[in-house]
Amino acid sequence: MTPQLKPLDEQVMVITGAPSGNGLATARMAADRGASLVVAARSEDALDELTDEITEAGGDAVYVVADVSDRTQVEEIAAVAEDTYGGFDTWVNNAGKFIYGRLDETPVEDMRELFEVNVWGLLYGSLVAAEHLKHREGGAIVNVGSVTSERALILQGAYTASKHAVKGFTDTLRMELEEEGAPVSVTLVKPAAIDTPYPEHAKNYTDSEVTLPPPVYAPETVARSVCHAAEHPERDIYVGGAAKNMAQMEQYAPGLFDTIMEKLFVGLQTRDRPPRRQSDNAFDQPGGELRERGDHGGHVAERSLYTRAATSGTRGTALLALGAAALGYGVYRAIRGNGVDVAAVSSAELDGDDRSALRPVRRER
8 A cells, every 4th residue: 555645734743853963954844844743852951942943933843852762752752742733644763873983992881872772762663653653544654764774884883783773674664564554654764974963972982083974965955855755655765876876886896895995984084183072972961952063064065966866756867877987986096096085076066066076186195
């Protein structure tokens, strides 16, 4: 049964991890498009500020203070949606925790805590949402994964492992709901690097300040994908041509991509300065402010032509091929030691208006 999804302005949307990054961008965009919201996170101050912002702008929102690693608290989110709006139409599992560090230098206790939120929190949310939606007119479950659901990222092994688990769970849940004929769409959104406070919120076990590996996209690119999935059944959505390219390289040249990761991606994720204070992270305590954007100092693509084509019914085969060729050529030249900045020769630049970024950028030797 193909799920019949309502327009956003007729929907109630639940969003976990709503006061920051992709969750905040999604909450604002969905509210602007007329959806009523149930937003959830650990920080009551941030949630209160967000709901005030939405209602003052003419929207409709309530909040629930909840830690998604506790199933009882996840069930309370659904109960508030039921009591306030009579239910919900879309459930977005966005809450997450992040760690930078080599696996042998990351405490297992922190890995376990990351899994409690990224995997078990998403699992609880998905199961609660599925049970609710399949006994109603149907609706959508949108799980925010990552490009690391497809390709391991060095220095982010624990996070990568959690997102691999998210993909396996999401794909299985989708099949089971389809097999029983439930009118529920299940979408996995897989963003490339997004300019959110991710590096500042992460727990860092490296000896440097950490950052996002380019190319980097704006959080609105994720919000547009989530809002699209709320209205249109999609199996998965890659956010950014770079995400699709990385998945293709993993499929067709995994050994080569391992070498690329080993040679380039440690440097692309670290800065030549000391790490931030561990007490500043949002891993051990909730962040108390509304922040969509991080402090990424490089180019940020505000849109993705690839994702727009992929979600409009035009799959953009030529664009995909061109992007993959550009990325492959860039990394090949970088590994060959010709001084080409791989970050500049990437599909992300195909996704913005600045095509000049496809020209090789040479570094001083």
